[in-house]
Amino acid sequence: MRSCAAMLSVQREFRRHCPAEVDMLPVLDFSDVKTIAGWRKLRQLCGEWGKFYHHRIRAFSAEFFAFLLIILADLMIGMLVPEYTELSGVNLASLLVAGLVSTALIVSILLLVYLGNEVNEAAExxxxxxxxxxxxxIAMKHDDESRQNTGLACSKEQLEKSTDMMASLSDELESESKVMPLTLLGMPLGYSLLSFLNFIPIGVVSTLVNFCGNKDNVSRCTS
Structure with a gap:
């Protein structure tokens, strides 16, 4: 999607982190309806190509997240229920394993949120x-002198068709961002997803602090 934006503008903010080959390309000729339609098709191809990877990543992430919840649930029950503490054998090794697995998944989710949020915001x-x-x-269409100074060899009718095509494409992009956003765990990929999931690490850390703060459980957290 970065490359698609780079074809629409030469401004650095829209060409940042693009491949060098794309950064060397000029902007498209917006006065040509076929060029606008071609850009729309290119954008659709990029979306369809990445959709298969997204479906696979979403499935794997959901499975790993489910297994992580099982691990954390077992660990928290072991810390909260004294009768289950002896049975589950909560110790430093189990805490480290749960911490490493949680950290790996959290880092993966953060990366997915960052990249997915960029794709979701690409439409806007x-x-x-x-x-x-x-x-x-539109301004050039009503200003013959400006159209001649820019060297555009196109008629008002051609500009009218181009602006209509761009208006239709803009409406399509607006609907796309609302109807088909990239999702993870059933929620659109964005920073709002992090605010929804932050209760998990907060709850686990607070439970761990209370558990290890108990003098009867200090040995379990240190050996």
Missing amino acids: RHRFILNRTRCLL
């Missing part, structure tokens, strides 16, 4: 560039 970024360019084309 593309809409912004398209709407801004559309306003320029």
Whole structure:
């Protein structure tokens, strides 16, 4: 999606972290309807190509998250229920294993949230560039002198078709961002997902502090 945005603008903020080959490309000719339609098709191909990877990552993440919940539930029951503490054998090794597994999954979720949020916000970024360019084309359509100075060899009818196409594409992108966002664990990938999941590490850490703070359990947390 970064490369798709780079084709719409030469501004560095829209070309940051793009491949060098893409960064060398000029912007598209927005006065040509076929060019706009081609960009739309390219964007759809990029989305479909990445969708298969997203489905696979989402399935694996859900499975790992379910197993992590089982591990943490067993650990917390062992720390909260004295009768189960002896049975589960809570000790430093089990705490370290649970901590390592949790850390690995949390890092993976953070990475997925960062990358997925960028993809979900790409539609709004593309809409912004398209709407801004559309306003320029509308202004040029009503200003013959400006159209001649820019060297655009196109008629008002052609500009009218281009602006209509861009308006339709902008509406499509708006609907796409609302109907088909990238999701993880049933929620759109974004920083709101982190606020929903933060109760898990907070609850585990507070339970661990209370458990290890008890003088009867100090030996379990240190050996």
